[in-house]
Amino acid sequence: xxxxxxxxxxxxxxxxxxxxxxxxxxxxxxxxxxxxxxxxxxxxxxxxxxxxxxxxxxxxxxxxxxxxxxxxxxxxxxxxxxxxxxxxxxxxxxxxxxxxxxxxxxxxxxxxxxx
Amino acid sequence: xxxxxxxxxxxxxxxxxxxxxxxxxxxxxxxxxxxxxxxxxxxxxxxxxxxxxxxxxxxxxxxxxxxxxxxxxxxxxxxxxxxxxxxxxxxxxxxxxxxxxxxxxxxxxxxxxx
Numbered sequence: 446x447x448x449x450x451x452x453x454x455x456x457x458x459x460x461x462x463x464x465x466x467x468x469x470x471x472x473x474x475x476x477x478x479x480x481x482x483x484x485x486x487x488x489x490x491x492x493x494x495x496x497x498x499x500x501x502x503x504x505x506x507x508x509x510x511x512x513x514x515x516x517x518x519x520x521x522x523x524x525x526x527x528x529x530x531x532x533x534x535x536x537x538x539x540x541x542x543x544x545x546x547x548x549x550x551x552x553x554x555x556x557x558x559x560x
Numbered sequence: 561x562x563x564x565x566x567x568x569x570x571x572x573x574x575x576x577x578x579x580x581x582x583x584x585x586x587x588x589x590x591x592x593x594x595x596x597x598x599x600x601x602x603x604x605x606x607x608x609x610x611x612x613x614x615x616x617x618x619x620x621x622x623x624x625x626x627x628x629x630x631x632x633x634x635x636x637x638x639x640x641x642x643x644x645x646x647x648x649x650x651x652x653x654x655x656x657x658x659x660x661x662x663x664x665x666x667x668x669x670x671x672x673x674x
Contacts, residue, residue: 449603478661488649488664501661535603537662544591545611547653549662551596551604 447472449538449552457558463524466555470517470538476500477519478549479511482533491534494519495541523557531559562587562654566665573640574673581635581668583650588628591653594662595624595635597646604649607635640672 450469458464470477478501479491490503494513511521517538523530533556537549565584573579583593592611596604608617608624610633616625623636637644647669651662 451603480662480664487666488651488662490661490663493661503661533601537604544653545613546609547592548594548606548609549651550606553603556601 449536449550451534451536451552451555453555454553455556455558457560458526459560460526460528462526463522464526464557465520465522466534466536466557468519468521468536468538468552470519470536471540471550474538474540474550475517476539476541476547477513477517478537478539479519479521480535480537481505482535482554483531488535491521526559528559531557533557562652562656562663564650564652564663564665566648566650566668568668569666570669570671572671572673575640575642577640578636578638579640579670581637581648581650581670583633583635583665585631585633585652585663587654588631589655590628591655593624593626593633594651594653595622595633596649596651598649598667599646607648642672642674645670645672 452467476495478493493501497513508524513519533554535554536552539549563586594609595607610626621638647667649667651664
């Protein structure tokens, strides 16, 4: 079974631009979560989508948004990029059979550098 | 505040030794706890998931325990190998209605010395 895939793997943007990252979950998984990883803040939760609906959202500004499509693929968008948005963005998928056994599987991440 | 702590931040041990990594969490109301490893610049690899009703899980040379009452989990690695060198992260899914997500510790960077 193929794992979680993320595209692109690397991105370089300049301040003020916007960017869209893509995540394809494991086949059959309905939940997709996004995390930001930086050396200073560690791993922080951005948002979670389930059946095309945002179910949870972390403490990030409105510049960060996402969506999920009917095939469970998800995209996240960051508008008006700032230098502090430079990070590794990780996507995780889970089957969501039940909360106790909800193992999350992560993709390789997208490394975003904002200049 | 629901937090997850991992101490120490870094650990070096000779190859072949058994070792224990520690994880502490502040609230016993959890769904599960998951251990991951992360190689430099890469994504996270799931190692073990322990449901709140379980006390331990085993996979090969890895054994993870969970003590909700004390807010602690340990990851035991037997007969360590250089390939075990990585950052190990624990993450807790807290029982917070409407906000179920993984809260991560800052990780322990493990180096196995050949």
